[in-house]
Amino acid sequence: MPRNDEPVRYMERTRDYYRAIGYDKDYVWAAHADVPFARLGKPLRETRVGLVTTAHPPDKSNHDANGIRHVWSGEVDPLAKLNTDNLAWDRESTHTEDRESFLPIEAMRLMVDKGVIGGIARCFHGAPTGYSQRKTNEVDAPEILKRLREDGAEAVLLTAL
Amino acid sequence: MSLVSRHLEANGLPTVIIGSALDVVEHCGVPRFLFNDFPLGNPVGHPWKADMQREVVETALRLLETASGPRTTVVSRFAWKEDDPGWRERYGKVDPAERDRLIAVGEARRRRQQELKQGKGQ
Numbered sequence: 001m002p003r004n005d006e007p008v009r010y011m012e013r014t015r016d017y018y019r020a021i022g023y024d025k026d027y028v029w030a031a032h033a034d035v036p037f038a039r040l041g042k043p044l045r046e047t048r049v050g051l052v053t054t055a056h057p058p059d060k061s062n063h064d065a066n067g068i069r070h071v072w073s074g075e076v077d078p079l080a081k082l083n084t085d086n087l088a089w090d091r092e093s094t095h096t097e098d099r100e101s102f103l104p105i106e107a108m109r110l111m112v113d114k115g116v117i118g119g120i121a122r123c124f125h126g127a128p129t130g131y132s133q134r135k136t137n138e139v140d141a142p143e144i145l146k147r148l149r150e151d152g153a154e155a156v157l158l159t160a161l
Numbered sequence: 162m163s164l165v166s167r168h169l170e171a172n173g174l175p176t177v178i179i180g181s182a183l184d185v186v187e188h189c190g191v192p193r194f195l196f197n198d199f200p201l202g203n204p205v206g207h208p209w210k211a212d213m214q215r216e217v218v219e220t221a222l223r224l225l226e227t228a229s230g231p232r233t234t235v236v237s238r239f240a241w242k243e244d245d246p247g248w249r250e251r252y253g254k255v256d257p258a259e260r261d262r263l264i265a266v267g268e269a270r271r272r273r274q275q276e277l278k279q280g281k282g283q
Binding site for chain 1: 162163164165166167168169170171172173174175176177178179180181182183184185186188189190191192196198199200201202203204205206207208209210211214215217218219221222223225226230231232241245248249250251252253254255260263264266267268270271277278
């Protein structure tokens, strides 16, 4: 069998899967012609960087009684544990037992020690993943921005499972 | 995550995403993206490969300073495990022979969503 080195077309695969499980309306992925761009206000080695993840807290306390996911935050702690049960990732090919493989807190600390960045913001923040782009744009993203500013973050690394 | 990145950037915070769904992220359009061609779940590097993870993180962070404009995508130098060349074919694959099972999965999902809407969820 010839080896296929092309990146996986996740939008196409997701569409085919949802059709196969009986949905007749395809999900419309976000698409934008214009992309915002901000420059660092100071050298990277002096910049405090915040972290954003799509993972959940171990007790899934970011879910409300109706199953809706909300923004949550955790202390940047090398021992922090997270939950990935309700997220879409490739369970047949890998695992998420090494938190650093999806939220690199220890690697970020080494970047501070090495002088690549000036520091790490006090908390990392959890971004809900869901179907509603309106909720992401109007509720979740502004809340994450607010929390990052409270932490004094000057730039942000987002790691998406 | 792409929409969050865009919102932060529009409000003056430079961002960089590390991820493995190239098509989704580029379709949305983000300022800076480091693409690791790995199965979904380990965007920062293979599990327990700390050296790889550190290099990936450093490469992404440096993009905060070096990217000259939006839609900057950099492809990581790392590949998935050599002993698993078939990983791209597995995720979410629809097997026509499993049609009935997949329909049942969908029906269970829709029932669950309906229950949540009616406030019966936990």
